[in-house]
Amino acid sequence: MIQTVSKLYVMEDKINEFLEVFKGMIEPTQKEKGYIEYEIYQDEEDPALLIVLEKWESKEDFDNHLQSKHFNKIVPEMVKLMRKEGELNICKRAL
Amino acid sequence: MIQTVSKLYVMEDKINEFLEVFKGMIEPTQKEKGYIEYEIYQDEEDPALLIVLEKWESKEDFDNHLQSKHFNKIVPEMVKLMRKEGELNICKRAL
Incomplete structure (x- = not known):
């Protein structure tokens, strides 16, 4: 199982x-193979900082997600609404 | 419900x-009131970056956690083993 943490820095006037x-x-x-959890959160201090938390069965499943049609169609539209580059951490359970 | 995301930058030789x-x-x-989830993950690219993901019923429950005896006894010991200040995001579901 992998856990991803993506910090997305959205333009203040483009959050909605x-x-x-x-x-x-x-x-x-x-609907993707290996999907476990896919949630988006909003930071309380900076509402324009959105954090996506994803759980996938395997790194391979996550890599397939990055190659998916919907990812490659929608994420570029999301990037247009961001004020700076996001941060992605791909993690495994430490304990 | 709140979700916290804490990025902890540990000294490379002090991870274990x-x-x-x-x-x-x-x-x-x-055992604390409002506890839902408390997990620690390790970044695959930087094994000295640990990310703690916590879910709490309310912000108040999380604040009580920060005041707890074990938090105030153990977290200072953790800080001694960190190479730089951590990052804490306190979040709510955005969707």
Whole structure:
């Protein structure tokens, strides 16, 4: 199982638009092989910082997700609404 | 429900020691009011970057956690083994 942590720095005036675009990712992602969890959170201090937490059965499943049609169609639209590059951590349980 | 994301930057030669110290947090934290989830992950690219993901029923429950005896006894020991200040994001579900 892998856990990914993605910090997404959205333009302050595009948060709702970004979330609308992101919504298109949820259903197709939940249908992918190895999908476990796919949640988006909003930082309380900086509402324009959104954090996506994903759990996948394997790294391979996550890599397939990155190659998926919906990912490559929607993520570029999300990037247009971001104020700077995001951060992605791909992790394994430490304990 | 709140989700916290804590990035902890451990000294490269103190990872195992850090995890041993951190173990002392798990059981008492799981007994606290409002505890839902408390997991520690290790970044695949930087094994000295540990990410703690916590879910709590409320912000108040999380604040009580920060005031708890075990937190104030153990976290200072963890900080001694860190190479730089950590990052804490306190979040709510965005969707």
